[in-house]
Amino acid sequence: MAQLPLDELTAVIARIQGLLLTEEKVTTAIRLLARAAKESVPGTIGAGVSLIDGRGRRTSSGYTDTIVSQADTVQYEYGEGPCLTAWASERPVLVTDLNVEQRWPQWRNGIAGLPILAVVSAPLLAGKESLGALKLYAAAPDTYDHGSAALLQLFAAPAATLISHIQANEAPHRMTAELQASLYTRDLVNRATGVVMERMGLRQEDAVRFLIRQAREEKTSLQQVSERVVAGTPASGT
Structure with missing residues (x-):
């Protein structure tokens, strides 16, 4: 598994954390994060984040490619899949080859027509709260390994902080407007x-x-x- 050089990875994370000081919206910030995460692992065909929207629905945000939304929609429809498992368990989930994977049968059947054979997902943890999950999809088996999961966690940590910060700042204004x-x-x-x-x-x-x-x-x-x-x-x- 190829990884970003340490100095480049540090620069990417610093840029993401720098958004904490701006007026950027969640989707804009997540799109930057997802793109950086996708580029960090060769063979990745899509990256994105799963969150809860203002109506309490699970949704995909800032995804880099349509295939991410398609695969995620099937997860939300059946209530199962690697990203939802990472979210609920608060632990990274690694799928090296969907051809031999036995978990999430409904989701696997639902995405059978998509070119996805490997997945890695990391929870977005802000303090004691799990806000969602960051995920990468690949078309070839064995694209990801435990090193990929560790790298994705490095992205997930500042992402969770970022999302928590922006949501906290936007919530009072949103509630006031709704009221x-x-x-x-x-x-x-x-x-x-x-x-x-x-x-x-x-x-x-x-x-x-x-x-x-x-x-x-x-x-x-x-x-x-x-x-x-x-x-x-x-x-x-x-």
């Missing part, structure tokens, strides 16, 4: 309900049902219907 949107929608619906009650002589619960029914019939959101009512444009039937 503001929620409060705005609630106030808007309440105001629209009052307008419908007065205009149609309905009780509060009936007015709310009317707005919901309009949204369904028009295939739009309750917020959009409420905005129109409050703005003075009659909803259908008023």
Whole structure:
């Protein structure tokens, strides 16, 4: 297994860690990391990171090649695979040859049409929390060995720190925006309900049902219907 020279590897990691001081988004930073990880092991056809998105879904981020997303999607669909195992066990996972691998039968069958025969994945550990997994895919067996897993862990450590840092900084702003949107929608619906009650002589619960029914019939959101009512444009039937 060929490795990056120590000074080059150190420079790559320093560049990744330097992003901690910038305004870079998670995906941008991860793309740099994935590209560096891919280039560190000859024969790698794709690299990427598995994370949990804002809706609690497992997703692939910053991947270098489409094949990474394709292989990962099958893992998420069946809930099994080397990256999910590395994530859950908090230990590196090495697959030298999928032709003889016995683990994850559904995932192996699901990617049978993809040119993937070797995988190495390392967990992203920030303190006591496992944030996800960094992975490499190869088309030839025996592309990776335990040295590859050790090298990938060197990338995973600053990556976990980076992701944890950016997520922590973005979370308060994201939560504030979501809270503001929620409060705005609630106030808007309440105001629209009052307008419908007065205009149609309905009780509060009936007015709310009317707005919901309009949204369904028009295939739009309750917020959009409420905005129109409050703005003075009659909803259908008023």
